[in-house]
Amino acid sequence: MNFQNTLSFARTMDEQDPLRKFRDEFLFPQQNGKPFIYLCGNSLGLQPKSAREVLGKELDNWQNLAVEGWFEGDSPWMFYHKELKKLMAPIVGATPAEVCPMNTLTVNLHLLLVSFYRPEQKKFKIIMEAGAFPSDQYALESQVRFHGYDPAEAIIEIAPRAGEYTLRTADIIASIAENADELALVLFGGINYFTGQWFDMKAITEAGHAAGAIVGFDLAHAAGNVPVQLHEWDIDFACWCSYKYQNSGPGGIGGIFVHEKHFKDDTLNRFAGWWGYQESTRFKMEKGFVPEPGADGWQISCSQVMPMALYYASLQIFEAAGFMGPIRDKSKILTAYLIYIIDQVNLAIGHQQYQVITPGNENDRGTQVSIIASGNAKGVFEKLVAHHVLGDWREPNVIRLSPVPLYNSFEDVFLTGELLLKISKEIAI
Numbered sequence: 310m311n312f313q314n315t316l317s318f319a320r321t322m323d324e325q326d327p328l329r330k331f332r333d334e335f336l337f338p339q340q341n342g343k344p345f346i347y348l349c350g351n352s353l354g355l356q357p358k359s360a361r362e363v364l365g366k367e368l369d370n371w372q373n374l375a376v377e378g379w380f381e382g383d384s385p386w387m388f389y390h391k392e393l394k395k396l397m398a399p400i401v402g403a404t405p406a407e408v409c410p411m412n413t414l415t416v417n418l419h420l421l422l423v424s425f426y427r428p429e430q431k432k433f434k435i436i437m438e439a440g441a442f443p444s445d446q447y448a449l450e451s452q453v454r455f456h457g458y459d460p461a462e463a464i465i466e467i468a469p470r471a472g473e474y475t476l477r478t479a480d481i482i483a484s485i486a487e488n489a490d491e492l493a494l495v496l497f498g499g500i501n502y503f504t505g506q507w508f509d510m511k512a513i514t515e516a517g518h519a520a521g522a523i524v525g526f527d528l529a530h531a532a533g534n535v536p537v538q539l540h541e542w543d544i545d546f547a548c549w550c551s552y553k554y555q556n557s558g559p560g561g562i563g564g565i566f567v568h569e570k571h572f573k574d575d576t577l578n579r580f581a582g583w584w585g586y587q588e589s590t591r592f593k594m595e596k597g598f599v600p601e602p603g604a605d606g607w608q609i610s611c612s613q614v615m616p617m618a619l620y621y622a623s624l625q626i627f628e629a630a631g632f633m634g635p636i637r638d639k640s641k642i643l644t645a646y647l648i649y650i651i652d653q654v655n656l657a658i659g660h661q662q663y664q665v666i667t668p669g670n671e672n673d674r675g676t677q678v679s680i681i682a683s684g685n686a687k688g689v690f691e692k693l694v695a696h697h698v699l700g701d702w703r704e705p706n707v708i709r710l711s712p713v714p715l716y717n718s719f720e721d722v723f724l725t726g727e728l729l730l731k732i733s734k735e736i737a738i
């Protein structure tokens with residue numbers, strides 16, 4: 310596409326955007342009556358306008374039905390999660406039975422590792438990406454120790470080559486193959502939170518399976534951002550938070566995926582609780598755990614209905630938008646436009662003040678663009694915020710900007726570039 314660095318071009322793109330009406334479904338933060346250009350959906354998605362009503366309905370049910378709400382009313386809480394499962398499944402390319410909303414992300418990662426990290430004498434190692442989100446590093450280290458191994462020996466981190474920021478798929482696959490004899494698990498992010506690199510999940514899964522390992526993904530930055538196909542790619546398990554690209558609110562409920570091929574495996578360990586018990590007989594309260602088939606069998610505590618209601622409000626918007634197909638179509642162009650605009654800023658400055666470290670190939674990224682800023686990077690970031698452009702900052706010098714297809718426009722991207730150039734001229738060069 311031939312982009313132009315003009316307001317009229319951006320506005321024309323917005324007029325032609327089939328998703329443009331969804332912007333109006335969200336609430337934008339404001340300061341002094343002026344809304345922010347919000348490019349931070351990679352960290353916390355915006356509040357859907359419908360969230361208050363969908364949550365309010367359950368507050369009303371609680372008020373009017375109290376304990377009877379579990380089985381009475383038009384959406385009894387006992388079955389509330391089933392409506393969410395139907396809408397979560399197409400977002401991650403799964404069957405409804407393979408997904409379940411529950412807990413929060415790192416908690417779910419631990420619970421799934423209980424089932425799927427099964428080290429044996431010689432096969433006990435885990436391969437992960439270097440520079441994974443810290444919570445994932447801590448979770449894996451503590452799991453490894455829990456099984457009596459030393460993380461320094463058991464965890465193999467794959468790092469980019471010298472002078473590079475992102476991983477080469479060939480290097481990941483080679484490392485998996487080299488360590489096959491000792492490998493129990495491959496655990497990767499779908500998209501790396503720092504660089505925005507979308508890993509070749511299918512190729513990694515195939516390589517992991519060829520090495521006789523289990524393969525799981527943390528989809529915190531991928532779910533609702535890029536069209537993953539967890540079932541078809543034969544991924545063993547995955548988990549995600551829903552408050553980033555899926556707009557479920559701070560601390561929103563997490564989601565898990567367990568591939569259907571594992572449903573009947575009764576050798577899997579799991580930390581059980583009553584809500585994972587077979588639904589039809591759960592309230593007989595009998596001794597001896599019988600899991601509900603599917604991902605639901607990993608539930609422990611009773612449904613978190615209020616956080617689910619917030620997630621449900623956002624999932625309904627995904628449904629109305631046609632799920633990931635149309636979202637991805639817009640995302641590719643919108644993100645490419647942001648990268649183009651940053652190039653234009655560099656051209657106007659006369660040198661590469663802002664270096665995009667997110668992969669240049671659209672198949673290797675989602676919406677997020679990570680930029681290493683030289684000069685007074687922190688100052689530039691703070692001035693962007695002061696002028697109502699909200700991205701996020703990662704030490705020591707990285708600005709992450711995520712134009713989210715459901716609520717960001719081409720005009721947002723154009724205006725961000727214009728402002729970035731102005732600020733750079735003032736303070737950064």
Ligand SMILES: *Cc1c(COP(=O)(O)O)cnc(C)c1O
Nearest residue numbers: 413414415442444502527529550
């Ligand atoms: C955001 C994020 C988390 C956060 O985990 P919580 O348990 O929800 O606090 C964990 N891992 C990754 C990769 C993330 O991007």
